[in-house]
Amino acid sequence: MNRIAIAIDGPAAAGKSTVAKIVAEKLSYIYIDTGAMYRALTLKALQSSLQLEDEHPLVDLLHFTTIELRQSENGQLVFLDDTDVTAEIRSQKVTNNVSYVAKHPEVRKEMVKRQQVLAEKRGVVMDGRDIGTHVIPDAEIKIFLIATVEERANRRHAENVAKGFSSNLEELKKEIEQRDLIDTKREAAPLIKAEDAIEIDTTALSINDVAEQILAEVSKVMTG
Ligand code: CDP
Numbered sequence: 001m002n003r004i005a006i007a008i009d010g011p012a013a014a015g016k017s018t019v020a021k022i023v024a025e026k027l028s029y030i031y032i033d034t035g036a037m038y039r040a041l042t043l044k045a046l047q048s049s050l051q052l053e054d055e056h057p058l059v060d061l062l063h064f065t066t067i068e069l070r071q072s073e074n075g076q077l078v079f080l081d082d083t084d085v086t087a088e089i090r091s092q093k094v095t096n097n098v099s100y101v102a103k104h105p106e107v108r109k110e111m112v113k114r115q116q117v118l119a120e121k122r123g124v125v126m127d128g129r130d131i132g133t134h135v136i137p138d139a140e141i142k143i144f145l146i147a148t149v150e151e152r153a154n155r156r157h158a159e160n161v162a163k164g165f166s167s168n169l170e171e172l173k174k175e176i177e178q179r180d181l182i183d184t185k186r187e188a189a190p191l192i193k194a195e196d197a198i199e200i201d202t203t204a205l206s207i208n209d210v211a212e213q214i215l216a217e218v219s220k221v222m223t224g
């Protein structure tokens, strides 16, 4: 079989991007972080002081916005209108607001269109919330990663501590729960497991365990 598309969905800090990067590297595929695209738009909307509950100004803004994922020696970089915003889009402010931007149907429509162009040629590992259900519904492999909210908050906390950032475990847990709630309850393409997705509970699994399980699925599909 030729190059395929691998869709990885799941809630915040389930391990999607870490595992997606490993799988993409092993297969020499492109990794596409769709969350980064919603984060970049959120950053621009905040910089432009837009009201995030109003859909039309956000859609208009998106139409005049280029968001690029560029591969570099140091991993994937995110460019917003030709400016590197890789670090800025991970700020707490963007994290706390991104789900309000991502819930608008017309914003999603435009983002999905852009993401489908990126996935057109296959050879991609794409992660997000609606990849298996809306962006690449015909992906050859669909994975849905989950983990308990305690474990996910612990992971983000450990990440912050390792980076030397201040971090409050209880606040992180609340922020993750709030984002999960908005993402799963929204009307447009909510976070939901595609019927044909393979669910992996990563709570007690290492990153490599999860990557191995996905690569085993790839081997099965490839060998037919
Ligand atoms: O990495 P983390 O799980 O914190 O989030 P992300 O993948 O960067 O996504 C940030 C937010 O963007 C999510 O909480 C969703 O609100 C939104 N998102 C989405 O709606 N659809 C996607 N395909 C990807 C992200």
Ligand code: CDP
Pocket (backbone or CB within 6 Å): 010, 011, 012, 013, 014, 015, 016, 017, 018, 019, 155, 156, 159, 202, 205, 206, 207, 208, 210
């Ligand atoms: O992309 P997503 O928000 O789903 O999660 P991530 O950013 O890939 O993972 C969040 C953190 O959990 C990272 O620091 C990973 O190293 C860690 N992780 C883990 O400890 N065990 C796993 N099985 C997967 C991820």
